[in-house]
Structures are given as structure tokens and as C-alpha cells.
Amino acid sequence: MPVVFPWEKRELEKIAAEIGVKLHFKPLQAFIDRNGVCAITLYRWEIQGFCPFFDKASKRCSIHDDKPLACRMYPLLIEMPSGNLMASGKCDWIKQQGPRFIRQLSTKPETIPEVFPAEFEAAKKAFIEFTTINSFIERHGLQPINVNKLNNCNEVFDIDDYMARFD
Numbered sequence: 328m329p330v331v332f333p334w335e336k337r338e339l340e341k342i343a344a345e346i347g348v349k350l351h352f353k354p355l356q357a358f359i360d361r362n363g364v365c366a367i368t369l370y371r372w373e374i375q376g377f378c379p380f381f382d383k384a385s386k387r388c389s390i391h392d393d394k395p396l397a398c399r400m401y402p403l404l405i406e407m408p409s410g411n412l413m414a415s416g417k418c419d420w421i422k423q424q425g426p427r428f429i430r431q432l433s434t435k436p437e438t439i440p441e442v443f444p445a446e447f448e449a450a451k452k453a454f455i456e457f458t459t460i461n462s463f464i465e466r467h468g469l470q471p472i473n474v475n476k477l478n479n480c481n482e483v484f485d486i487d488d489y490m491a492r493f494d
């Protein structure tokens with residue numbers, strides 16, 4: 328269940344529409360301004376069973392160049408808002424490397440960029456996107472809102488569309 332930025336959600340929906348697949352997303356994090364206008368910052372991509380972009384024959388992702396940052400950085404995970412970087416203990420490849428390797432990743436996190444260079448770059452990019460959004464939210468005084476109460480908003484935007492109104 329990857330967590331994706333709104334523009335990634337829209338891109339995935341576009342690609343999925345081209346192959347006649349429907350994807351399911353749920354807002355994960357949202358904010359409200361003093362005019363009752365809401366902005367969704369993150370979505371959870373709800374994947375039932377295999378991801379529709381997983382090519383079972385080749386056992387590879389069929390949208391490698393377009394996959395979201397959460398997929399690009401896996402098995403790395405970022406704890407928000409601290410920005411702490413972790414490697415997922417659920418990753419089969421990591422498990423196969425054995426307990427010594429796992430201990431090394433947790434006791435020497437500075438080795439993570441060497442072990443996972445491409446994934447680390449993706450994680451860095453996601454962190455930068457996240458902090459850019461967060462600083463906008465702080466600057467504009469938006470407050471967190473329960474995503475189950477988005478129906479109460481006067482209008483609902485994806486955060487990038489909301490931010491574009493201030494350009």
C-alpha cells in the first residue's frame with residue numbers, strides 16, 4: 328500500500344486508464360485553511376493482490392520509469408516528519424542477507440546510501456517534496472483535518488493544485 332503524492336496518483340490513474348484498469352486511492356493526510364478549503368497532501372494507494380502494473384511473466388514492474396517515489400525508494404522508508412531513514416524488514420532481499428546485514432543497516436544507517444544508491448536518491452527526493460509541502464502549509468497557516476471529514480470542506484484540492492492558486 329504505497330503512499331503517493333497527489334500528482335503521482337493522477338499520473339498512475341492516467342497510465343491505468345490507458346490499460347483499462349481502475350486504481351483505488353484514499354486520502355491519507357489533508358489540511359484545511361481559514362476559508363474551509365481543504366488540500367490533500369498524501370494518498371494511500373490501496374492495492375488488492377498483485378499490483379496491476381506487476382508483470383507476472385517477467386516478475387518486473389511494467390511502469391519502471393513512471394512508478395511513484397514510494398516504489399522507487401523501497402525497501403527504504405522515511406519516517407515523517409522526522410525524516411529518519413529506515414530499511415524495511417519486510418523486504419525479502421534484505422531478509423535473505425541475514426541478521427548481520429540487518430544489524431548493520433540499523434546500527435550504521437550511514438551505509439544505507441552505499442547499499443541502496445538509487446533508492447536513497449528517490450527517498451531524498453520524496454523528503455524534499457514533503458518538506459516543501461510542509462513549509463508551504465506552515466507559512467499559510469493550514470491546519471490538519473481528519474481525512475474522513477473532507478465532506479465538510481467548502482472545496483477540496485490536491486495540494487499542488489491548491490499551491491498553484493498562490494503562484
Ligand code: SF4
Nearest residue numbers: 378380381388394398
Ligand atoms: S514497483 Fe511497480 S509493480 Fe510494484 S507496486 Fe510499484 S508500480 Fe506496482
